[in-house]
Amino acid sequence: MRSQHLLSTLLPLLSPTYAADCTPAYFRTILPSNATVRFATSVASNTVFQVPRDNIAYSTSPLLLHSACAVEINITSSSTSAFSFGLFLPDPSEWNERFLAVGNGGFAGGVNYLDMAAGLGYGFAVMSTDTGHNSTSGDITWATNQEQKKLDWGYRAMHESVVAAKAITAAFYGQKPSRSYYSGCSTGGRQGIKEVQLHPESFDGVLAGAPAWWTSHLQTWTLEAGLINLPLDSPGHIPSTLFPVIAKEVRRQCDGQDGLVDSIISDPEGCNFFSEALLCGSGDDGECLTAPQIDTLYKLHHPYVETNNTFVFPGLELGSEEQWNVLLGGSAPNALGTQYVQNFLLNDPTWNYWDFNGSIVELADRIQPGNATAYDYDLSPFYAKGGKLIQYHGEADGLIPTGSSSYFYKQVLKTLKPKGIELDSWYRFFLVPGMQHCSGTPIDVGAPWYFAGGNQAGAVGSSPGAVYSVPGFSDARHDALLALMAWVEHGQAPDEIVATVWKNPRALGDVLRQRPLCPYPKQAKWSGKGSADSAESWSCVGVGEMVNKRHHH
Ligand SMILES: *[C@@H]1O[C@H](CO)[C@@H](O)[C@H](O)[C@H]1NC(C)=O
Ligand SMILES: *[C@@H]1O[C@H](CO)[C@@H](O)[C@H](O)[C@H]1NC(C)=O
Ligand SMILES: *[C@@H]1O[C@H](CO)[C@@H](O)[C@H](O)[C@H]1NC(C)=O
Ligand SMILES: *[C@@H]1O[C@H](CO)[C@@H](O)[C@H](O)[C@H]1NC(C)=O
Ligand SMILES: *[C@@H]1O[C@H](CO)[C@@H](O)[C@H](O)[C@H]1NC(C)=O
Ligand SMILES: *[C@@H]1O[C@H](CO)[C@@H](O)[C@H](O)[C@H]1NC(C)=O
Numbered sequence: 001m002r003s004q005h006l007l008s009t010l011l012p013l014l015s016p017t018y019a020a021d022c023t024p025a026y027f028r029t030i031l032p033s034n035a036t037v038r039f040a041t042s043v044a045s046n047t048v049f050q051v052p053r054d055n056i057a058y059s060t061s062p063l064l065l066h067s068a069c070a071v072e073i074n075i076t077s078s079s080t081s082a083f084s085f086g087l088f089l090p091d092p093s094e095w096n097e098r099f100l101a102v103g104n105g106g107f108a109g110g111v112n113y114l115d116m117a118a119g120l121g122y123g124f125a126v127m128s129t130d131t132g133h134n135s136t137s138g139d140i141t142w143a144t145n146q147e148q149k150k151l152d153w154g155y156r157a158m159h160e161s162v163v164a165a166k167a168i169t170a171a172f173y174g175q176k177p178s179r180s181y182y183s184g185c186s187t188g189g190r191q192g193i194k195e196v197q198l199h200p201e202s203f204d205g206v207l208a209g210a211p212a213w214w215t216s217h218l219q220t221w222t223l224e225a226g227l228i229n230l231p232l233d234s235p236g237h238i239p240s241t242l243f244p245v246i247a248k249e250v251r252r253q254c255d256g257q258d259g260l261v262d263s264i265i266s267d268p269e270g271c272n273f274f275s276e277a278l279l280c281g282s283g284d285d286g287e288c289l290t291a292p293q294i295d296t297l298y299k300l301h302h303p304y305v306e307t308n309n310t311f312v313f314p315g316l317e318l319g320s321e322e323q324w325n326v327l328l329g330g331s332a333p334n335a336l337g338t339q340y341v342q343n344f345l346l347n348d349p350t351w352n353y354w355d356f357n358g359s360i361v362e363l364a365d366r367i368q369p370g371n372a373t374a375y376d377y378d379l380s381p382f383y384a385k386g387g388k389l390i391q392y393h394g395e396a397d398g399l400i401p402t403g404s405s406s407y408f409y410k411q412v413l414k415t416l417k418p419k420g421i422e423l424d425s426w427y428r429f430f431l432v433p434g435m436q437h438c439s440g441t442p443i444d445v446g447a448p449w450y451f452a453g454g455n456q457a458g459a460v461g462s463s464p465g466a467v468y469s470v471p472g473f474s475d476a477r478h479d480a481l482l483a484l485m486a487w488v489e490h491g492q493a494p495d496e497i498v499a500t501v502w503k504n505p506r507a508l509g510d511v512l513r514q515r516p517l518c519p520y521p522k523q524a525k526w527s528g529k530g531s532a533d534s535a536e537s538w539s540c541v542g543v544g545e546m547v548n549k550r551h552h553h
Helices: 002-013 024-030 113-122 147-173 187-198 215-228 240-254 291-301 335-345 358-367 380-384 403-419 480-490
Strands: 035-043 068-078 081-090 098-102 125-129 179-185 205-209 304-306 310-313 388-394 427-432 497-502 511-517 523-526 538-541
Touching: 024 035, 024 147, 068 147, 081 113, 081 147, 098 113, 098 147, 113 125, 113 179, 125 147, 147 187, 179 187, 179 480, 187 205, 187 388, 205 480, 215 291, 215 304, 215 310, 215 335, 215 358, 310 358, 335 358, 380 403, 388 403, 388 480, 403 427, 427 511, 511 523, 511 538
Parallel strands: 098 125, 098 179, 179 205, 205 388, 388 427
Antiparallel strands: 035 068, 068 081, 081 125, 304 310, 497 511, 523 538
């Protein structure tokens, strides 16, 4: 890039505390000709950054804890596409000398300023891309016949934004960032893993939450899951009023099977669930399921398997039912499934979702529009360059089945272990019992879910942007991003990450519970002594070491 050339000529003249002017004119001087400046403006610390009104995917205006130069750059990626990215550059005295990229959600086309604000809190120069189009997360209508825009969403906007934003950061401070990190959840998790696969040099550390990595199967499963519970007048349809009833029964059966009755299902995979316990008897009052509804429930909880035993996607986890409304509560399948097929895959908005069958999945696998799926399990180039990857997934996720994360982890393991590469020294995966999609927990579960993962800071505290890291516990034991940094920079591997839940997450007053999350396949085990709400009473134990996990009195 021209900026890099410019940089090498200017570098000797600049002191490390140098920062350029925060003006469009300055950024124009360092940008290549395919880029334009949408704005560049200084924002004082503890003031609200007004998100541009046209940024409809992420319209929340966050408080900025540090003063920063806020820039938005637009880059042309082809004759029919362009993407933008936002960049917060903290004052030189407050810059932690590191770069952070944050991710998006769903098919959102917009700059994620809220997650950027959390990154700025740590002192990062922090970037988010709009992924090359303009839409809210559940809207894919922009994609019809837009092959270039699909590529931007798939991976290109992220990669090119990372390259350009790093160069701008280096030029702005007269010094390259010492380390580069990534944090994102859902589509954000996919974007991080995809970048690791395509450009392992981009990041030193990647924090990937609930990754929507298997685009061709996740979106088609989303459609299939919707169809399983439709039409509304079919005998097997489960109305959303019954989801909490199912959740309660799952909890009744599965909670204690992990050794402790505490409303949190720690090991849903290990639960032997008898769904027929929900079957209506004669004269039951509606808090029960008919036989056809039990069959529907079975299909939702189990993997989607196509013709000839082809595994397509895992089912929804036991304990995720309280979040089923999003995908299963409507009169039609969720648009993330239908529009993926209509607009992203077939370029035919008139396609009828009742025509869905396994051949659509095969087609998606063959075409891989936008090359969005993060399917390359050989992460050895990232390992070889010393990269560190932390992946996590909530066990009560009702949008992206938890099993898709375990599946990915196991595929990488199966690919690399035979090559002599163990994962433990650079790639760890943490299941989060009781956490829903990326953040939150049902009120009657109260599972510790907060560890400063992607999207999480915006879900706590009284005003957007006012929170970064883990308030009261801002250290590498409780904050997954700090844990990643400690691993990258000090070789300190995360043997556990302590998750927190407050009595009132918006007020951040009293802590309700803290508990360690464990590197898969280890699980947290209560010592039997001390409060089960204190992390100190728990330890991570390996497979086969859980024999005494049930407490006999
Ligand atoms: C995005 O689309 C909305 C209309 O849906 C429009 O109001 C807004 O200006 C657009 N934003 C950009 C950045 O073009
Ligand atoms: C980016 O620039 C292109 C022209 O190259 C323009 O069509 C597009 O609307 C711009 N996008 C934004 C978000 O400003
Ligand atoms: C923009 O131009 C620079 C410099 O020529 C080039 O390196 C970069 O790849 C271009 N970006 C895109 C998205 O085409
Ligand atoms: C299933 O297997 C049969 C027999 O091998 C084969 O003829 C058929 O094409 C397969 N169907 C699909 C959808 O893969
Ligand atoms: C799947 O649907 C397509 C298009 O509607 C149809 O041509 C095909 O025969 C169907 N395949 C199966 C296996 O039902
Ligand atoms: C698509 O992405 C994968 C990595 O996820 C990469 O291995 C592959 O080469 C890419 N394919 C194309 C056609 O760019």
